[in-house]
Amino acid sequence: MLAVIGTIPNPKFPLLAGKVTLENGEICIKAERVPAKRGTPALLAAAVKVGEILGQPEVFGYLVGDIGLGDGSRRLYKYLTQTLDQTHFNTLVFHYLQPYVGWHNRILSTISKMIRRPILIADAGFMYVAKMSGHSEAYDLFTPDVGELAFLADELAPHPFYTRGFLLHEENRVPDLITRAYIHRNAAQYLLVKGRTDYLANKEGIKAVIDHPLEEAMEAIGGTGDTLTGIVAALSATGMDIHEAAMTASKVNRMAGVYAHPTPATQVREIIQYIPKALREILSHKG
Amino acid sequence: MSPIGFLKREKTRSEINERVERGFLVFENTSEVIKAENILKREGWEIRVMGPPPEIRSGCDLVIEFPLIEELKITRILRDARIPPLQVVPVTNPLLQPVNLFRIRELGKYLMVQAANMKLTIDKNSLKIVNISGGGCPDVPYLAEQMVGKLLNEAPSPREIGHTLCGYALQLAYEEMRRRCLQL
Numbered sequence A: 001m002l003a004v005i006g007t008i009p010n011p012k013f014p015l016l017a018g019k020v021t022l023e024n025g026e027i028c029i030k031a032e033r034v035p036a037k038r039g040t041p042a043l044l045a046a047a048v049k050v051g052e053i054l055g056q057p058e059v060f061g062y063l064v065g066d067i068g069l070g071d072g073s074r075r076l077y078k079y080l081t082q083t084l085d086q087t088h089f090n091t092l093v094f095h096y097l098q099p100y101v102g103w104h105n106r107i108l109s110t111i112s113k114m115i116r117r118p119i120l121i122a123d124a125g126f127m128y129v130a131k132m133s134g135h136s137e138a139y140d141l142f143t144p145d146v147g148e149l150a151f152l153a154d155e156l157a158p159h160p161f162y163t164r165g166f167l168l169h170e171e172n173r174v175p176d177l178i179t180r181a182y183i184h185r186n187a188a189q190y191l192l193v194k195g196r197t198d199y200l201a202n203k204e205g206i207k208a209v210i211d212h213p214l215e216e217a218m219e220a221i222g223g224t225g226d227t228l229t230g231i232v233a234a235l236s237a238t239g240m241d242i243h244e245a246a247m248t249a250s251k252v253n254r255m256a257g258v259y260a261h262p263t264p265a266t267q268v269r270e271i272i273q274y275i276p277k278a279l280r281e282i283l284s285h286k287g
Numbered sequence B: 001m002s003p004i005g006f007l008k009r010e011k012t013r014s015e016i017n018e019r020v021e022r023g024f025l026v027f028e029n030t031s032e033v034i035k036a037e038n039i040l041k042r043e044g045w046e047i048r049v050m051g052p053p054p055e056i057r058s059g060c061d062l063v064i065e066f067p068l069i070e071e072l073k074i075t076r077i078l079r080d081a082r083i084p085p086l087q088v089v090p091v092t093n094p095l096l097q098p099v100n101l102f103r104i105r106e107l108g109k110y111l112m113v114q115a116a117n118m119k120l121t122i123d124k125n126s127l128k129i130v131n132i133s134g135g136g137c138p139d140v141p142y143l144a145e146q147m148v149g150k151l152l153n154e155a156p157s158p159r160e161i162g163h164t165l166c167g168y169a170l171q172l173a174y175e176e177m178r179r180r181c182l183q184l
Helices: A039-053 A071-086 A101-111 A124-133 A146-153 A171-183 A216-220 A224-237 A242-259 A268-272 A275-286 B003-020 B030-042 B068-080 B139-147 B165-181
Strands: A002-008 A016-023 A026-029 A032-035 A059-065 A091-094 A119-122 A190-193 A198-202 A205-210 B022-026 B048-050 B063-067 B087-090 B102-107 B110-115 B118-123 B129-134
Touching (some): A002 A071, A002 A224, A016 A039, A026 A039, A026 A059, A039 A268, A039 A275, A039 B139, A091 A224, A101 A124, A146 A171, A171 A190, A171 A198, A171 A205, A190 A242, A198 A242, A216 B102, A216 B110, A224 A242, A224 A268, A224 B129, B022 B068, B030 B063, B030 B068, B030 B165, B063 B068, B110 B165, B129 B139, B139 B165
Parallel strands (some): A002 A091
Antiparallel strands (some): A016 A059, B022 B063, B022 B087, B048 B063, B110 B118, B118 B129
16 A cells, blocks of 8 residues: 655645545545645645556555645654554655654654565655655655756755756756766665656666657646656555556656646646546556 | 965965855744845845755755854844844855756746746746746745746745745746846
């Protein structure tokens, strides 16, 4: 079973742990409903769509309201350190959380007490803090964009905001940046670098390049990286190995984008609705 | 000692002297840094927002670099504004520079400006903010909710409602977009 850990951009949203469903474009957990516009709700919506098509159990969510003050994230971190070691999830995704190194390390310590080690995926703020803590290699997958890859490649930067200028995040430098991230041990076991071209890499080098289909507008659309992470997480939770899950997710996310005929003004919820169609299409080709 | 060695030594000493003339102010959180920056810049102080040295980093951090000799006046202003710094520290090692490069991309009738990990896209004709992407701190989805769909000159600025480094990066993209589109 997949568990998604993240935040909701509403300071009044309570700390909730429970199964998540998707109804009329809103994610539902306990008595709360949140539009799947972007961020963790978009990730959850994509994961739920994939799970429905593949007949998987419902996704479990650990959610709390946080608008950047870190108060909600701290409460969620504390809750997780008290409860996560008693769970049996096979895949954990950490997402938009305020980066706190101390809390990150306590979470990792709690996970080490779980009976079976889950697949660990980190994106957004939690990927930042995983790198900053020096424990990137404990994770199975990071899903950075090219700018975030430059941050992983910069051994001194504590946040993408401080990535040094000589590590310009240009697409044609992606192979160099991947190498540098692994040399400095600031990468997960796999990196799925999302962009105009998606790259799947591990410490041996680039394992796959996915550049088709291409919708130029996708880069501008907030939440398309979140949906990619949601898809790969949901596929991983089915037992698919992370390499195959990442490649499939990349193709599905790109194909869903094509079906939505997006412009830079398109909102990610318009793309999410095409994930089932894209997933069926990609899986049918895999035979 | 060779003349070159002497010059090298003098240069190093000079660099050290220059550095210890600066200090940095440490705050409880990034929101307070942004508020303090607004107040001090409004009053004409020569300050810069920078990254803290490794020994005091805790997560999503910013500090304010300032002329150390002005410590008393600056801390008094901040105390009066009810955001006293937690610490005042002399600069003895180089502080991290925030990114200062922008990536500009034309997408038909849309314009995207990227600063660090944050991207802001507007419709060039209507000047409406149509999308915000990138970033990883929890205020990013909140900022997007508050800004997307609004006109560039009517949307709240990330400086006012953001709290993190991602929010700060979005502020840079927002300022660059305004500079390009509103000629401010």
